[in-house]
Amino acid sequence: MKKEDKKELSRREFLKGTVIGTAALGMGGFAGKTALAQAKTPIKIGVAISLTGAWAREGELEVGGYKLWGKVINERGCTFGEVEKLGCPGPGLLGRQVEFVVYDDKSDPSEAIKLIRKLVVSDKVDLILGPYGSAVSNAIAPLAEDYKIPIITPLANAPVIWEGKKREWFVGVLPAAWRNLFGCLQIGKDKGVKTAAFIYSDTAFPIGATRPLVVRAKEMGMQVVLDEAYPKETADWEPMMSKAWSQKPDMIIGGGYLPDSIGLVKAAKAVNATPKMFGFLVGPAIADFTKSLKGDANYITGETFWEPFVKTPGNLDFYSAYLKEYKSEPSYHAAAGFAAGQILERAVKEVSNIEDKKALRDKLYSIKTTTIFGEYEVNPLGHPDSGWQIGKATNLIQWQKADPKRLLPNQVAIEGMAKQIVFPSGVKTADVIFPFPGWGK
Amino acid sequence: MTNFIEILIRGVMLGSLYALVGMGLTLVWGVVGIVNIAHGEFVMLGAYLAFWSFSLLQLNPLLSVVFAIPVFFFAGTMIHKRITERLTKAPELSALILTFGMSILIWNLAQFFWTNTYRSVPYLTGSFPFFGLVFAKSKTVSFFLAIGITAALFAFLKYSRLGKGIRATSQNPEVALVCGINTMKMRAVTFGMGIALAGAAGAIVSLQWVIFPQMGVSYVSKAFAIVVLGGLGNIQGALAGGLIIGVLESLVTQYWSAKMAQIIPSMTILLILLLKPTGLFKR
Numbered sequence: 001m002k003k004e005d006k007k008e009l010s011r012r013e014f015l016k017g018t019v020i021g022t023a024a025l026g027m028g029g030f031a032g033k034t035a036l037a038q039a040k041t042p043i044k045i046g047v048a049i050s051l052t053g054a055w056a057r058e059g060e061l062e063v064g065g066y067k068l069w070g071k072v073i074n075e076r077g078c079t080f081g082e083v084e085k086l087g088c089p090g091p092g093l094l095g096r097q098v099e100f101v102v103y104d105d106k107s108d109p110s111e112a113i114k115l116i117r118k119l120v121v122s123d124k125v126d127l128i129l130g131p132y133g134s135a136v137s138n139a140i141a142p143l144a145e146d147y148k149i150p151i152i153t154p155l156a157n158a159p160v161i162w163e164g165k166k167r168e169w170f171v172g173v174l175p176a177a178w179r180n181l182f183g184c185l186q187i188g189k190d191k192g193v194k195t196a197a198f199i200y201s202d203t204a205f206p207i208g209a210t211r212p213l214v215v216r217a218k219e220m221g222m223q224v225v226l227d228e229a230y231p232k233e234t235a236d237w238e239p240m241m242s243k244a245w246s247q248k249p250d251m252i253i254g255g256g257y258l259p260d261s262i263g264l265v266k267a268a269k270a271v272n273a274t275p276k277m278f279g280f281l282v283g284p285a286i287a288d289f290t291k292s293l294k295g296d297a298n299y300i301t302g303e304t305f306w307e308p309f310v311k312t313p314g315n316l317d318f319y320s321a322y323l324k325e326y327k328s329e330p331s332y333h334a335a336a337g338f339a340a341g342q343i344l345e346r347a348v349k350e351v352s353n354i355e356d357k358k359a360l361r362d363k364l365y366s367i368k369t370t371t372i373f374g375e376y377e378v379n380p381l382g383h384p385d386s387g388w389q390i391g392k393a394t395n396l397i398q399w400q401k402a403d404p405k406r407l408l409p410n411q412v413a414i415e416g417m418a419k420q421i422v423f424p425s426g427v428k429t430a431d432v433i434f435p436f437p438g439w440g441k
Numbered sequence: 442m443t444n445f446i447e448i449l450i451r452g453v454m455l456g457s458l459y460a461l462v463g464m465g466l467t468l469v470w471g472v473v474g475i476v477n478i479a480h481g482e483f484v485m486l487g488a489y490l491a492f493w494s495f496s497l498l499q500l501n502p503l504l505s506v507v508f509a510i511p512v513f514f515f516a517g518t519m520i521h522k523r524i525t526e527r528l529t530k531a532p533e534l535s536a537l538i539l540t541f542g543m544s545i546l547i548w549n550l551a552q553f554f555w556t557n558t559y560r561s562v563p564y565l566t567g568s569f570p571f572f573g574l575v576f577a578k579s580k581t582v583s584f585f586l587a588i589g590i591t592a593a594l595f596a597f598l599k600y601s602r603l604g605k606g607i608r609a610t611s612q613n614p615e616v617a618l619v620c621g622i623n624t625m626k627m628r629a630v631t632f633g634m635g636i637a638l639a640g641a642a643g644a645i646v647s648l649q650w651v652i653f654p655q656m657g658v659s660y661v662s663k664a665f666a667i668v669v670l671g672g673l674g675n676i677q678g679a680l681a682g683g684l685i686i687g688v689l690e691s692l693v694t695q696y697w698s699a700k701m702a703q704i705i706p707s708m709t710i711l712l713i714l715l716l717k718p719t720g721l722f723k724r
Binding site (some may be wrong): 056107229292296 | 443446556566567577651653659695698700702
């Protein structure tokens with residue numbers, strides 16, 4: 001009897017042991033296989049951006065910056081400047097190749113909303129990098145909160161996005177929009193300007209960039225002779241420019257995006273407008289502006305946040321990598337895109353994974369760093385304007401005739417002219433040419 | 442005062458372009474009996490023709506205006522023979538639906554092939570001084586081109602045999618048929634002319650404005666306002682209507698706002714239909 005019991009017990013024990021052992025092996029194998037599979041699967045980064053429409057060129061430059069960042073990190077495991085100090089462990093981000101899923105929002109905020117939903121729900125992207133511009137960014141900001149995926153938007157700065165909104169999953173890279181052309185007002189004030197006309201496109205960013213300047217101009221004692229938003233669909237800027245110039249202001253400031261800046265300069269020449277200073281948003285920083293206008297771009301000012309010749313950490317490497325990849329000059333749009341990648345890179349490396357979205361979000365709100373683009377620091381969580389960029393500085397550039405012997409390293413002449421930083425005085429590369437000498441001079 | 446005269450003349454220059462588009466639409470509507478919703482899309486195609494000719498072949502945009510006329514005339518007659526002739530006996534709603542569909546097809550194809558990126562033809566920048574007034578070179582040249590085409594159109598309709606046949610068909614198609622006029626041919630020629638006017642206007646527009654696939658929409662709405670203002674089928678009325686709309690837009694932009702100027706076409710249609718539905722001008 002006892003012998004039989006022993007045999008039954010040991011059979012049971014044997015069976016039990018076999019089952020447990022097999023299950024353990026199986027689970028271990030499965031976990032190992034999953035870990036191995038995960039290590040190989042790429043990190044999918046979703047982007048909905050303007051590749052066609054009014055903001056096509058800016059969107060194209062920005063996504064070019066993203067893709068270059070992806071290429072560099074896939075090759076080296078790190079990009080340039082401050083983030084290199086976190087280590088370059090080998091190809092990819094956390095050992096995984098970065099892959100982009102890019103859709104065209106057609107410069108339409110409502111289209112962007114649909115695309116972000118698609119990226120999250122259908123494409124199941126791991127991370128998202130932001131669109132171009134304030135209008136689209138403002139439209140998709142609530143989705144970041146809904147889906148709890150932190151989004152960095154590198155080229156949006158209208159107050160409407162962050163002011164009083166307590167955004168908890170949406171950070172910006174550019175300082176407040178009103179700073180874009182503030183340099184024009186400061187220079188104007190120093191030079192004794194008395195009157196100013198403001199004409200700008202009726203969308204989030206131009207309104208956010210220009211209306212606060214109207215207030216500041218009045219505070220500085222200037223007379224605002226015109227403050228008017230023209231319809232977004234405007235394709236002929238001559239009536240607006242004629243209206244502005246009919247008041248003979250000392251300064252004409254405003255615009256919208258690249259097409260507006262080109263159209264406004266053409267219109268100014270067509271009505272023979274000769275104020276003491278022109279300041280237009282976005283366009284003047286892009287090479288297309290001068291290639292299109294040629295000599296008429298001379299003396300026009302606009303904002304910049306970055307130029308190839310600024311001495312930010314890693315900038316030289318970025319500039320050469322960009323030239324090698326795209327065979328053309330980067331604008332601040334491309335640099336901002338690349339920098340957004342760098343900020344994401346830092347957050348992911350410091351958190352050491354991409355699944356913990358909350359930890360990534362906390363990092364994005366607490367990081368203080370310098371990228372190839374410049375300083376990055378946002379209002380922290382809990383602040384009424386949380387997520388809004390407070391570290392980055394804005395500069396004013398002016399196109400001036402280039403002296404080939406006096407160009408800075410990486411400062412390029414286009415159509416015989418080069419961009420010079422004319423404000424603020426601490427970083428300027430040349431004095432502003434004021435007043436505007438006239439067309440063709 | 443100088444400024445007011447400048448604004449007025451600019452309005453007339455703008456209006457001359459609108460008149461070209463409006464005359465094309467009213468011609469087709471009055472003679473062929475079709476409301477061509479796709480009319481604005483041919484303006485857009487004319488602009489792209491000038492742009493691509495300039496970019497790829499370095500062709501002077503002024504020459505593009507000239508050769509747009511036969512190109513679009515031929516395209517218009519083909520479209521009419523193959524598609525729109527059958528609409529002349531069909532209910533009006535059929536024409537509206539078909540031409541609306543054509544409009545969507547055309548601008549979507551334009552968007553697909555050429556993208557939404559804004560284009561422009563960098564030709565004729567700067568201004569002409571004129572007795573203390575200043576006018577843009579591109580707009581001044583456009584104005585004279587538009588006037589030249591308008592004069593040619595009027596001369597053709599008044600003096601040529603074909604022109605008389607078109608006018609007869611417009612006045613009474615049945616009687617015209619009885620008199621031996623090939624009314625089907627008249628309709629094809631008229632449709633071709635209407636499209637040619639739109640295409641030529643588009644080529645002229647390329648000198649001044651940015652070009653993009655959806656640009657036709659604003660021209661169609663102005664063209665409808667012009668047709669309503671001038672009276673259906675009334676070419677002279679369309680010319681006057683175009684000039685009125687252009688001047689109104691110019692004055693409202695200057696003395697009120699650009700946003701208010703946007704509503705002029707729709708307000709015009711509303712007011713005229715309420716107060717004088719046959720239009721301001723007698724045929």
